[in-house]
Amino acid sequence: MQGTLGTADRSQSQFTTHPQPQAAVPAFEAAFSAGIGAVNGSALRDMLRMAQVPGLVNFGGGLPAPELFPMDRIAQASAQALDRYGWKAVQYGTTEGFLPLREWLAENTCPGAGRVTPEHIQIMTGGQQSLDLVAKIFIDPGDTILVETPTYMGAVQSFVPYRPNFAAVPTDEHGIDMDALAEVLRDLAAQGRTPKFIYTIPNFQNPTGRTLSLERREKLLDLTSQYGVFVVEDDPYGQLRFSGDPIPSLAELMLRRTGGDPDRSHVLYCSSFSKTLAPGLRDAWVMAARPITEKLVLAKQGADMHTPTLNQMIVTELLPLLPEQTEKLRQSYATRADHMLAVLDRELPQGVTHTVPEGGMFLWLTLPTGVNTTAMLPRAVERKVAYMIGECFYALGGGQNTMRLSFSSAGLEDIDRGVAALAQTIRGELARL
Amino acid sequence: MQGTLGTADRSQSQFTTHPQPQAAVPAFEAAFSAGIGAVNGSALRDMLRMAQVPGLVNFGGGLPAPELFPMDRIAQASAQALDRYGWKAVQYGTTEGFLPLREWLAENTCPGAGRVTPEHIQIMTGGQQSLDLVAKIFIDPGDTILVETPTYMGAVQSFVPYRPNFAAVPTDEHGIDMDALAEVLRDLAAQGRTPKFIYTIPNFQNPTGRTLSLERREKLLDLTSQYGVFVVEDDPYGQLRFSGDPIPSLAELMLRRTGGDPDRSHVLYCSSFSKTLAPGLRDAWVMAARPITEKLVLAKQGADMHTPTLNQMIVTELLPLLPEQTEKLRQSYATRADHMLAVLDRELPQGVTHTVPEGGMFLWLTLPTGVNTTAMLPRAVERKVAYMIGECFYALGGGQNTMRLSFSSAGLEDIDRGVAALAQTIRGELARL
Numbered sequence: 001m002q003g004t005l006g007t008a009d010r011s012q013s014q015f016t017t018h019p020q021p022q023a024a025v026p027a028f029e030a031a032f033s034a035g036i037g038a039v040n041g042s043a044l045r046d047m048l049r050m051a052q053v054p055g056l057v058n059f060g061g062g063l064p065a066p067e068l069f070p071m072d073r074i075a076q077a078s079a080q081a082l083d084r085y086g087w088k089a090v091q092y093g094t095t096e097g098f099l100p101l102r103e104w105l106a107e108n109t110c111p112g113a114g115r116v117t118p119e120h121i122q123i124m125t126g127g128q129q130s131l132d133l134v135a136k137i138f139i140d141p142g143d144t145i146l147v148e149t150p151t152y153m154g155a156v157q158s159f160v161p162y163r164p165n166f167a168a169v170p171t172d173e174h175g176i177d178m179d180a181l182a183e184v185l186r187d188l189a190a191q192g193r194t195p196k197f198i199y200t201i202p203n204f205q206n207p208t209g210r211t212l213s214l215e216r217r218e219k220l221l222d223l224t225s226q227y228g229v230f231v232v233e234d235d236p237y238g239q240l241r242f243s244g245d246p247i248p249s250l251a252e253l254m255l256r257r258t259g260g261d262p263d264r265s266h267v268l269y270c271s272s273f274s275k276t277l278a279p280g281l282r283d284a285w286v287m288a289a290r291p292i293t294e295k296l297v298l299a300k301q302g303a304d305m306h307t308p309t310l311n312q313m314i315v316t317e318l319l320p321l322l323p324e325q326t327e328k329l330r331q332s333y334a335t336r337a338d339h340m341l342a343v344l345d346r347e348l349p350q351g352v353t354h355t356v357p358e359g360g361m362f363l364w365l366t367l368p369t370g371v372n373t374t375a376m377l378p379r380a381v382e383r384k385v386a387y388m389i390g391e392c393f394y395a396l397g398g399g400q401n402t403m404r405l406s407f408s409s410a411g412l413e414d415i416d417r418g419v420a421a422l423a424q425t426i427r428g429e430l431a432r433l
Numbered sequence: 434m435q436g437t438l439g440t441a442d443r444s445q446s447q448f449t450t451h452p453q454p455q456a457a458v459p460a461f462e463a464a465f466s467a468g469i470g471a472v473n474g475s476a477l478r479d480m481l482r483m484a485q486v487p488g489l490v491n492f493g494g495g496l497p498a499p500e501l502f503p504m505d506r507i508a509q510a511s512a513q514a515l516d517r518y519g520w521k522a523v524q525y526g527t528t529e530g531f532l533p534l535r536e537w538l539a540e541n542t543c544p545g546a547g548r549v550t551p552e553h554i555q556i557m558t559g560g561q562q563s564l565d566l567v568a569k570i571f572i573d574p575g576d577t578i579l580v581e582t583p584t585y586m587g588a589v590q591s592f593v594p595y596r597p598n599f600a601a602v603p604t605d606e607h608g609i610d611m612d613a614l615a616e617v618l619r620d621l622a623a624q625g626r627t628p629k630f631i632y633t634i635p636n637f638q639n640p641t642g643r644t645l646s647l648e649r650r651e652k653l654l655d656l657t658s659q660y661g662v663f664v665v666e667d668d669p670y671g672q673l674r675f676s677g678d679p680i681p682s683l684a685e686l687m688l689r690r691t692g693g694d695p696d697r698s699h700v701l702y703c704s705s706f707s708k709t710l711a712p713g714l715r716d717a718w719v720m721a722a723r724p725i726t727e728k729l730v731l732a733k734q735g736a737d738m739h740t741p742t743l744n745q746m747i748v749t750e751l752l753p754l755l756p757e758q759t760e761k762l763r764q765s766y767a768t769r770a771d772h773m774l775a776v777l778d779r780e781l782p783q784g785v786t787h788t789v790p791e792g793g794m795f796l797w798l799t800l801p802t803g804v805n806t807t808a809m810l811p812r813a814v815e816r817k818v819a820y821m822i823g824e825c826f827y828a829l830g831g832g833q834n835t836m837r838l839s840f841s842s843a844g845l846e847d848i849d850r851g852v853a854a855l856a857q858t859i860r861g862e863l864a865r866l
Contacts, residue, residue, distance in 0.1 A: 026699040027661060028724035031629055033595075036570040041731045066520035074523060075515045078743075082508045087499035090507060090711035125558055125715075128738040136594055137469040141574065158735040161569055162466075196464055228460060266459040278523035280742035282558075291461035298474045302591040303736065305561040308744055309713035310511075 035161035053381060057418030059405040060388040062206065062361060066409070068332055069278045070318070070325055077317035081310060089310045095301050096293075097123025097285070098312035104319055109269060109287045113248075114255035116287060120262045122296045125307045126282040127236050127272035131158035131199075133303060134232055134268060134286070137295040138196040139164045144188060146198035146229070148176055150364075150393035150402070152206045155199055155234065166395040167195060173355065175212030176200060178219040185227045197230035197268075202250060204237040204360025207393045207404035211358055214247050221254055224266060231267045236275050236284075239326045241359035242334035251287060263289045273315050275361070276326050283307065283315045333361065336407040340415050347423035349430060354405075361408035364390075367401040371429045374400065379428065385421040468594035486814060490851030492838040493821040495639065495794060499842070501765055502711045503751070503758055510750035514743060522743045528734050529726075530556025530718070531745035537752055542702065542720045546681075547688035549720060553695045555729045558740045559715040560669050560705035564591035564632075566736060567665055567701060567719070570728040571629040572597045577621060579631035579662070581609055583797075583826035583835070585639045588632055588667065599828040600628060606788070608645030609633060611652040618660045630663035630701075635683060637670040637793025640826045640837035644791055647680050654687055657699060664700045669708050669717075672759045674792035675767035684720060696722045706748050708794070709759050716740065716748045766794065769840040773848050780856035782863060787838075794841035797823075800834040804862045807833065812861065818854040 082089050096102065102118035110116060124130045131154070139145065141163035147156065149168040156166075167188065170180045181198075188195060200220070202212035212220070224231050233250045248256075251269035258264040265288070272284035286296060300306070318325075337357060344354050344365075351368040365387075367373065374389045390402025410418065515522050529535065535551035543549060557563045564587070572578065574596035580589070582601040589599075600621065603613045614631075621628060633653070635645035645653070657664050666683045681689075684702035691697040698721070705717035719729060733739070751758075770790060777787050777798075784801040798820075800806065807822045823835025843851065 024658075025697050026663070026722065028722065031661075031663060032570055032728055033573045033576075035573070036728050036732055039731045039735065041734055063525055066524050069520045069523055071515065071520060071523075075512065078511045078515065079508065082504065082511065087502045087504060087711075088713075090502055090504075090713035091499050092496055092712045125737045125741070128734075129736060132736045137465055140466045140468070143466075154735070154738070157731075161732065161735060225457075230459070230464060264458050274525075278520075279525045280521075280523035282737065282739075282741040289459065289461065295465055295469050298472045298590075299469055299594065301474055301561075302472065302587070302594060303562060303565045304558045304715065305587070306715075308558070308715040308741055311741055311744065 033161070035163055038160050038163070039157055041157065053384070055384050056381065056386055057384060057410065057414045057421070058386045059407070059410060059418055060386045061409065062406055063409045064275055064279060064361070065329075065332060068329055070321060073318060073321055074278065074314065077314045078310070080317050081313035085313055089313055091309065093306045093309040093312070095297050095306045097121070097307060098309065098316060101312050101316045104316070105285050105287070109271070109285075110249065110252040110255055113252045114258070114260035114262055116262050119290050120287050120293060122286045122288070122293045122300065123307045123312060124284040124286060124300070125304055126279070127234070127270060127274060127284040128154060128158060129303065130270040130284055130286050131155050131232075131234070133296050133299040134197070134270070135159045135162045135164075136299045136303075137292070138230065144193050144195040146181075146184065146195045147395050148200055148205070149395070150207055150390065150399055151199065151395055152201060152234070153392045156395050159199075164196070168394070168396045169198070171208070171210065173210060175202065175205065175210050175216055176220065178216050178223070181220070181223055185223060185229070189227060194227065195229050197232045198224060199232045199234065201234045201237075203235055203247075204240065204357050204362070206237070206360070207362055207388065207390070208364040209355045209357030209360055209362045210364075211244070211247065217247065217250055217253055221250060221257065232270065233267055234270045236272045237360035238271065239276050240329055240333060240361070242330045242337065244358040262287070263291070265289055268292060276322060276329065277315060277318055281311045281314060283311055330359070333359070333408055336410060336412070336415065337363070339412050340405065340407045340410070340419065343415055343419040347419050349423065349427050351430070352426060361406050363405050363407065365403045365405060367403075367426060368430065368433070369401055370433045371426070372400045373403045376425060376429050380422060380425045383421040383425050385418040385425070387422065466594075468596055471593050471596065472590055474590065486817070489814065489817050489819055490843065490847045490854070491819045492840070492843060492851055493819045494842065495839055496842045497708055497712060497762075497794070498765060501762055503754060506751060506754055507711065507747065510747045511743070513750050514746035518746055522746055524742065526739045526742040526745070528730050528739045530554070530740060531742065531749060534745050534749045537749070538718050538720070542704070542718075543682065543685040543688055546685045547691070547693035547695055549695050552723050553720050553726060555719045555721070555726045555733065556740045556745060557717040557719060557733070558737055559712070560667070560703060560707060560717040561587060561591060562736065563703040563717055563719045564588050564667070566729050566732040567630070567703070568592045568595045568597075569732045569736075570725070571663070577626050577628040579614075579617065579628045580828050581633055581638070582828070583640055583823065583832055584632065584828055585634060585667070586825045589828050592632075597629075601827070601829045602631070604641070604643065606643060608635065608638065608643050608649055609653065611649050611656070614653070614656055618656060618662070622660060627660060628662050630665045631657060632665045632667065634667045634670075636668055636680075637673065637790050637795070639670070639793070640795055640821065640823070641797040642788045642790030642793055642795045643797075644677075644680065650680065650683055650686055654683060654690065654700075662699075665703065666700055667703045669705045670793035671704065672709050673762055673766060673794070675763045675770065677791040695720070696724070698722055701725060709755060709762065710748060710751055714744045714747060716744055763792070766792070766841055769843060769845070769848065770796070772845050773838065773840045773843070773852065776848055776852040780852050782856065782860050784863070785859060794839050796838050796840065798836045798838060800836070800859060801863065801866070802834055803866045804859070805833045806836045809858060809862050813855060813858045816854040816858050818851040818858070820855065
């Protein structure tokens with residue numbers, strides 16, 4: 001079988017400046033992998049295009065508030081890092097990550113809960129890389145993985161190229177429904193299938209803003225231990241709680257069960273500095289048992305060798321700022337969320353419900369059945385408001401009547417204007433039903 | 434089938450501070466993917482451990498000379514970028530990359546040779562990511578890919594998790610042997626197999642330091658066009674030529690064949706600022722036809738969302754420095770290479786041959802058959818010299834009597850001392866044969 005890239009005119013095989021327009025168009029589509037073919041990135045791109053419309057209030061993005069970035073301190077930290085470490089700040093670094101940062105994370109990820117060492121910490125180039133490499137070390141094509149319904153679409157995009165079968169677990173206002181999870185696990189076990197892992201965001205979930213209750217966290221550890229399923233706990237928003245009481249992470253609860261031994265834990269804890277310091281630095285980490293971090297190192301060597309050295313040093317310089325900075329974020333996001341919730345309650349037509357997040361950046365709207373938020377989006381944009389369509393958060397389809405709103409980067413007046421426009425758009429849709 | 438993670442004592446499913454030492458050790462190894470299981474990273478780790486020996490002359494690493502990093506200019510560029518772009522320097526950026534950098538790369542990657550636009554340029558988090566994502570968009574398990582023998586082991590590490598079958602193509606002093614390539618392609622075609630791509634480093638190859646001749650470049654384009662095989666041209670060292678005449682890249686030669694149309698080219702050109710500015714910034718790029726960059730964007734969204742924004746801006750600020758900086762590197766590396774070649778010719782016992790690179794960072798030693806450079810390495814380290822063992826550059830095994838030496842970061846006196854120690858070690862091995 002011969003291919004189809006070009007005509008390969010042998011008479012012109014010597015160097016030549018003559019164009020050879022007879023060269024055929026390469027057969028691109030036929031060559032791409034099934035894995036990348038299964039990835040659908042259109043929702044994100046549509047959102048980016050929409051962000052260009054002048055005067056648009058965009059609740060669709062997942063951006064932290066840029067006016068709260070500690071710019072002076074970042075500039076200072078960059079200068080300090082280059083001054084202190086010199087060429088080491090821009091030379092190749094170790095794949096595991098900058099040791100002082102790993103030491104700090106070992107002490108502070110689950111303070112006091114276990115014997116976590118830097119060997120349990122792998123630095124990543126943003127939280128997205130944590131998901132990619134976790135998928136890479138666990139998923140063979142056809143493996144089952146469990147995701148919440150709805151779940152973070154960026155995680156699905158990381159997992160899909162590895163060709164897993166998704167099993168979706170229903171959620172309610174307290175997060176994953178544990179009876180449903182038990183049933184899914186039982187059914188899979190009956191088919192001889194053990195899911196590789198369950199992916200969950202227990203705190204202020206993306207997209208719903210919901211938080212998994214303590215009781216359910218314990219139950220999740222019970223069930224996953226019983227069935228031999230790893231837990232990928234994604235916690236980028238945990239530091240952004242602005243109401244209610246903190247709940248220990250799954251990683252911390254599991255450390256208490258193992259007598260503090262991280263090497264007996266089946267929880268991979270993933271977090272990031274993107275939501276507490278600044279996302280463009282791309283600094284994140286995974287805390288896990290050493291057999292897992294050892295595989296993550298191998299995967300990361302092939303993925304990007306190491307996270308940029310300077311960026312890890314900048315973050316390390318900024319660690320003392322974290323308490324003050326996260327407090328500032330909590331206050332600001334609380335104000336924005338409270339305002340958005342009040343305006344939603346005032347403006348939204350009957351039959352539309354929303355979640356009430358205790359932290360994070362997002363809340364979730366459920367519209368009456370029959371309204372299609374994807375079809376509605378262009379009409380919302382006409383009224384100068386955008387949101388993230390809900391169905392892209394459903395790994396197995398569904399959610400046509402849902403949407404995600406982000407309150408983290410919207411000004412209070414924009415919230416007034418945007419929610420009013422959204423309510424008007426929804427009323428228009430309801431009138432069409 | 435039930436799993437084996439833990440004992441899941443239901444009586445303790447409530448939050449508790451009591452350690453539960455009965456929790457079983459999770460079944461880590463059984464859970465890992467076949468892809469990551471196939472990755473062997475030990476050679477790199479051994480090298481890192483060796484770098485710790487005091488007084489060791491380490492020719493094994495692939496590090497650029499840190500004393501040549503333009504530290505003042507990097508510090509200035511970082512301050513300028515943060516000043517000029519403010520919060521945009523640390524906010525989420527587009528997956529494609531920072532537009533001014535992409536514009537410059539579109540104009541300067543193959544200047545004058547074609548109608549390359551920013552849409553043909555994808556910014557990557559280091560050249561390693563280019564290899565990972567190229568593998569991700571092309572390789573389904575069982576696909577054939579072609580690599581040089583020997584080839585860059587980091588590329589193999591990027592490709593292996595996607596489970597390709599490697600076909601190895603022999604090389605000689607002018608790079609890939611084109612008769613052998615024709616034969617490999619013919620044999621595969623007879624089996625109905627079309628390789629997805631051939632991976633090659635045409636300039637100052639890692640590990641051998643060899644350069645693919647112009648005649649062979651044209652022939653490579655002929656053969657790959659004929660058989661429908663994409664070309665992954667990895668060119669991190671192209672700017673570091675210190676002797677001989679420059680040869681156009683495969684990408685440039687192909688643009689001349691398509692009348693300058695990048696969308697009819699089957700060459701993916703990968704390069705990086707790691708060897709010309711500084712590796713720790715992790716900034717690299719791929720130039721390719723739009724159907725390919727469109728898939729790379731999807732893959733990168735799931736891999737790390739985008740390359741750190743600040744780092745792309747720092748590199749953009751440093752672009753005017755590139756001609757002066759690369760000239761400095763060429764001069765310095767020429768001095769080191771010349772010196773190493775002279776000392777090798779003086780010190781090495783008969784029967785040991787080496788390549789004579791015209792640029793880059795590496796040269797390649799071939800020892801008499803029977804000498805095993807892997808077994809020899811501890812004895813070399815005893816004499817305070819280290820090298821990279823050759824067999825790790827052979828995707829399908831072989832090369833036991835070869836090694837890679839890096840001259841880029843060694844001082845001239847270290848070269849004297851290290852090569853003398855190496856020659857002494859080799860003489861010891863020859864005496865054992």
